[in-house]
Amino acid sequence: MSDHDGVDPTSLPLFAPGTASLNAAARFAAPPSIGFTPAPPVPLAASDRAGAGRVDWALLAELRGAAAKRLSTALEDHGRLSAMEQREMGRTIIQELLTDESQERAVSGRDAWSMPDREAMAQALDNALFGLGRLQPLIDDDTVENIQIAGADRVAVERTNGHLEDVDPVADDDEELIDFLVFLASRSEVNARPFSEAQPRLHMRLDGGARLAASAWVTRRPSVVIRRHRLREVALADLVERGSFTPVVASFLAAAIRAKKSIVVAGEQGAGKTTLVRALCSELDPDEAIGTFETEYELHLDELPRTRHRFVYAWEARPGSGEVGADGRQAGEITLSDLLYDSFRFNLSRQIVGEVRGGEIVAMVKAMQSGAGSISTTHARNAQSVMSKLVTCALEAGESREWAVSALSESLDIIVQASMRDVIDDDGQKRRVRWVSEILAVSPGEDWSRPATTTIFSTIPGTQTLVPGVMPDDLREELIPFGFDADAYYAAAGEAS
Incomplete structure (x- = not known):
């Protein structure tokens, strides 16, 4: 088993409030006992892509932790599974947690989730466990050609039609963004990349073929550019x-x-x-x-x-x-x-x-x-x-x-x-x-x-x-x-x- 086979799902990234104070080693540590292989991202639900579904990021942080713990236990019980099997198991756990949360809302008299909100929460949880957190919707958007980040709250995209557009933040603060980049650099099973104060430059390929370049510690704010090549089979x-x-x-x-x-x-x-x-x-x-x-x-x-x-x-x-x-x-x-x-x-x-x-x-x-x-x-x-x-x-x-x-x-x-x-x-x-x-x-x-x-x-x-x-x-x-x-x-x- 490679050095990166044993990634603890509880350590996977979620751009959620309340976690930015933890350092990358604590947030993304990976004990060797569990075989875990991140699966390719899935497209966003239509409601989330259109902006109809709302995500409660504070609640998502709690649910992500609970989902990761359940998934860790399930993987220990079932042994090594394929990436798709792991993701299907994770989706089942996510739906169970959302059902529990819905029932608690009903008992406590809180507002019930709308279907778009529940779908958005489910997709955000899936992205947190298996994908790129808040970056995932941008990666999944077929109209996005390039992504430019000059700090967690300064994010812009270039569309396939050449138009430039500002979009929502990808993290709550710069520390959280850096922690995610450290994790992202280290999780590759075949070609992990160092990213730290000693090696503050990062160049790597993301799942799906996008290219990421990042700098931190030597720039005033963490800076990221993600290049997506939509024209592959081109003549x-x-x-x-x-x-x-x-x-x-x-x-x-x-x-x-x-x-x-x-x-x-x-x-x-x-x-x-x-x-x-x-x-x-x-x-x-x-x-x-x-x-x-x-x-x-x-x-x-x-x-x-x-x-x-x-x-x-x-x-x-x-x-x-x-x-x-x-x-x-x-x-x-x-x-x-x-x-x-x-x-x-x-x-x-x-x-x-x-x-x-x-x-x-x-x-x-x-x-x-x-x-x-x-x-x-x-x-x-x-x-x-x-x-x-x-x-x-x-x-x-x-x-x-x-x-x-x-x-x-x-x-x-x-x-x-x-x-x-x-x-x-x-x-x-x-x-x-x-x-x-x-x-x-x-x-x-x-x-x-x-x-x-x-x-x-x-x-x-x-x-x-x-x-x-x-x-x-x-x-x-x-x-x-x-x-x-x-x-x-x-x-x-x-x-x-």
Whole structure:
């Protein structure tokens, strides 16, 4: 049994009054005697989602404790159960407790629960025992794309239509929010993450695939961003339909993937880089064996239908903990470079290294040097600054500038810049729009210290219109056999001039 198999249900999180003064260790301690596996969250009842049901959080704290104790006893009696069996048992206990509470209300002459209120209490109890507490309704809401938290009472969401909206607090105070994050980081059975004053940064994947980034102790208030990727099974044609780029651009990108060109997708935070990578991967032959290498699972190519990708091996780096060894690494640390090294025995057609923020640059270059055509993402304000950003990452990883420039010039073929901006609709609502704003070709320059770049597509200033620039002859001839519509490219160039 793993270190995280024995989680005491009485310790599971509930954003409820009266618990914030307890520290995370006391609130979320886990004795090893009970096998407990959190199950995937279930959708909210319609009444709660619509706001008709009210939750008494103080009462919920009492009922949660009683439900957890009963569930602990039941699990001891029944032995190890599946996640679904545990959740069904928990729901039965929740209904028993709510029935008891309803009877006590009747005897004492208190107001009876309405059905929406009872449903809301039942769902909130279920979330407290098995899910993400007050965060769960936001995670379950299909219209929520991203969640931003700057303190327990400063919470906003970005909807799938691009609108930004403030929502209710997710905890009663910052201490309670921090305690929950500590628990959340430690409860994973396969890849627990440290989060404490000694390690105040947290990056992890939540059940269902959302990505969480959090900071505390080094920020004035606990800060959290949860990124949800609603567009998983997405193709280049879907992004054309959404207005991200034109069919001519889609023709170029599809041909580049099929021709095994190595691509870096760059952009600001939240510009849609990961969605674009998924769309690019849709152009891969379904029979290609793909390896993905990420610090936190985010691409989820392995979870798509086999008709899209038949063989996907998904690797995730593991942070170390404890003392640093003689090699300068913490015990248990597994880096992307370690994983990439192992992957060369897996007969892969493609090695895709996810987000590059620093040391991941070494794994990215190795994947691109394999010659199979890799894809990665990084953060940069424009396409021209991508090379400088990647060189900086290499320097942070302990590599020399000479190595970085030479390796990137020889292995990186194309830079795709994703951009976003906020616009105000006619009704006064703010909406976020995303599009591909620039595409560059990269090649070794005459001066070894500076690679050569050619602007293949650029955006007309003040618009989201991407127009052709200059197409290198050798690149054009390479891509035409793979479906690049050169005639449409030059026709569009003529219209733009």
